[in-house]
Amino acid sequence: xxxxxxxxxxxxxxxxxxxxxxxxxxxxxxxxxxxxxxxxxxxxxxxxxxxxxxxxxxxxxxxxxxxxxxxxxxxxxxxxxxxxxxxxxxxxxxxxxxxxxxxxxxxxxxxxxxxxxxxxxxxxxxxxxxxxxxxxxxxxxxxxxxxxxxxxxxxxxxxxxxxxxxxxxxxxxxxxxxxxxxxxxxxxxxxxxxxxxxxxxxxxxxxxxxxxxxxxxxxxxxxxxxxxxxxxxxxxxxxxxxxxxxxxxxxxxx
Amino acid sequence: xxxxxxxxxxxxxxxxxxxxxxxxxxxxxxxxxxxxxxxxxxxxxxxxxxxxxxxxxxxxxxxxxxxxxxxxxxxxxxxxxxxxxxxxxxxxxxxxxxxxxxxxxxxxxxxxxxxxxxxxxxxxxxxxxxxxxxxxxxxxxxxxxxxxxxxxxxx
Numbered sequence: 353x354x355x356x357x358x359x360x361x362x363x364x365x366x367x368x369x370x371x372x373x374x375x376x377x378x379x380x381x382x383x384x385x386x387x388x389x390x391x392x393x394x395x396x397x398x399x400x401x402x403x404x405x406x407x408x409x410x411x412x413x414x415x416x417x418x419x420x421x422x423x424x425x426x427x428x429x430x431x432x433x434x435x436x437x438x439x440x441x442x443x444x445x446x447x448x449x450x451x452x453x454x455x456x457x458x459x460x461x462x463x464x465x466x467x468x469x470x471x472x473x474x475x476x477x478x479x480x481x482x483x484x485x486x487x488x489x490x491x492x493x494x495x496x497x498x499x500x501x502x503x504x505x506x507x508x509x510x511x512x513x514x515x516x517x518x519x520x521x522x523x524x525x526x527x528x529x530x531x532x533x534x535x536x537x538x539x540x541x542x543x544x545x546x547x548x549x550x551x552x553x554x555x556x557x558x559x560x561x562x563x564x565x566x567x568x569x570x571x572x573x574x575x576x577x578x579x580x581x582x583x584x585x586x587x588x589x590x591x592x593x594x595x596x597x598x599x600x601x602x603x604x605x606x
Numbered sequence: 607x608x609x610x611x612x613x614x615x616x617x618x619x620x621x622x623x624x625x626x627x628x629x630x631x632x633x634x635x636x637x638x639x640x641x642x643x644x645x646x647x648x649x650x651x652x653x654x655x656x657x658x659x660x661x662x663x664x665x666x667x668x669x670x671x672x673x674x675x676x677x678x679x680x681x682x683x684x685x686x687x688x689x690x691x692x693x694x695x696x697x698x699x700x701x702x703x704x705x706x707x708x709x710x711x712x713x714x715x716x717x718x719x720x721x722x723x724x725x726x727x728x729x730x731x732x733x734x735x736x737x738x739x740x741x742x743x744x745x746x747x748x749x750x751x752x753x754x755x756x757x758x759x760x761x
Contacts, residue, residue: 508658515649516687518669519621519713524649524685528667546660 359458362585366577370569373451373459373497380495384556391490393553394505396543397438397482404482406434428466430481437468440489441477441544442503443510445523448564448576449502452476455569459497464488474513475506493555496567500530500538501558507544521558530555612642613696616722617689617706619715622648628686629673634705636676636758640694644758645723645746648687678758683751690722 359371372378389400398405408414411432416422444452451459453476457469460478467488470477480488492498493505501522504512512524520532527546530538539552559567571579580586623631628646635641651670655663672681691702703717724731724745731739734749746755 508660509655511649516620516622518685519624519627524622526649526651526667527655527665528669531668545658546655546665547663548666 361588362582364571364577364582364585365566366569366571367582367585369450369567370455370458373455373569374462376463380491380497382494383496383559384494384500386490386493386553386555388486388490390553391486391493393549393551394493394540394543395438395440395486395489396507396545396547397436397485404430404433404435407436408434410434428481428484429487430484431466433481433483435481435483437479438482438485439477439479439507440485440492440505441475441507441510442492442498443475443506443513443523444504444570445502445513445517446570446572447502447517447523448561448568448572449513449523449570450499450559450564450567451497451503452570456492456497460488460492463491475510498555499559499564500555501532502564504529505540505544507546509546532558611721612692612694613699613719614690614692614722615699615702616718616720617691617702617715618687618718619710620713623686625669625671625673625682625686628682629675631689631709632673632675632680634709635689635691635702637760638693638698638701638705639760640698641691642694643692643723643742643746645690646682646684646686646688647690648684650684651682675756676758676760678756680756683753692723 357375359374360367362368362370373380392398392400411427411434442451442456444450444456453471453473456476456478457471460467460469464480464484466480466484468479470479478485478488504510504523504525506525506527506529509527511526515524517523522530522532522538527542529542529544529546530540531552532538536557538555538558540549540555541552542548565576568576571577571582573579632644632646636644651667652665653670655661655665669685670682672679674680693699693702699719706715706717727735727739727741727744730749731744735744743755747753
């Protein structure tokens with residue numbers, strides 16, 4: 353029988369969402385539309401329409417050594433063209449944001465090629481070649497992995513994921529990169545590192561509480577699904593904890 | 607520090623307040639007779655980007671504004687997350703609670719009594735204000751910022 357990955361344990365909606373996001377065969381729900389130019393503006397790595405600066409000549413112009421690994425692994429478009437390595441970084445509020453750092457890293461590793469994710473408690477960065485990044489960023493922004501209010505695209509000064517939300521439901525951002533307008537639409541007015549944009553970039557309306565609760569991958573005992581209710585998940589974590597503790601003592605039979 | 611210890615209350619709303627909401631709340635609280643000191647706390651909103659690639663650039667932020675409390679203008683440096691009050695006696699706490707009950711209708715809040723303000727000057731306070739600093743003003747402003755507490759006069 354062919355191997356079928358399980359992606360993760362758990363019987364709760366949160367566990368199911370985690371599995372859905374990680375499974376590359378599951379098509380992520382596209383909930384908004386953002387143009388390529390808008391993505392380039394938010395990333396702030398190059399001016400829209402400008403050529404991709406390169407870190408090395410295109411692979412076709414280089415004398416590649418005869419290497420079985422190179423024949424086996426096809427380069428991504430960005431690697432082929434010799435693009436620079438650039439990044440996008442996300443901050444996800446603990447109040448039912450659709451994704452969270454570890455989840456993002458797992459999801460990206462299953463779905464994207466040629467990436468280098470960095471996972472921290474309150475933020476997650478992914479680095480890759482520039483034109484690959486723009487393609488991946490578009491998917492990360494347009495799909496159910498992002499909520500305009502609870503997710504921030506923040507290259508620096510990321511503080512806010514564990515703070516209370518603002519009155520209107522936005523996650524705290526010291527640099528106020530995104531603003532909720534009176535029309536209920538969130539616009540990015542600064543790029544991810546906090547430099548003002550020439551024009552606001554429309555991201556869309558924040559999702560409502562019910563949608564967030566149905567799509568979140570974060571357990572939260574006060575505003576969402578409590579972790580303690582997912583007994584299968586707890587059993588799995590306890591098993592891992594127990595095994596790694598025992599392994600720490602190097603048990604062996606005399 | 608002063609020998610007398612006055613009751614203190616801490617009001618923590620479930621959401622970070624906008625300047626207009628904070629202004630409205632502070633006006634209600636400041637007009638209570640017997641409120642001696644008020645401290646507002648929350649995450650900082652600096653005028654310039656403090657670190658990262660855009661360090662030093664101006665940081666326009668709609669929540670860093672000036673609010674009017676009674677007759678005094680206060681330049682907010684934080685997004686208001688909690689309000690700590692020192693009052694003359696315990697009987698005022700019920701009044702504060704009833705004001706908060708009427709005020710926070712869109713989201714809940716918590717109110718606690720205890721000691722929340724700084725009781726002794728720290729080394730930084732000493733370096734900034736010297737040995738003869740007014741003990742009532744210790745802890746009401748960030749000694750590193752150079753700002754001083756604001757005095758509100760009520761009738």
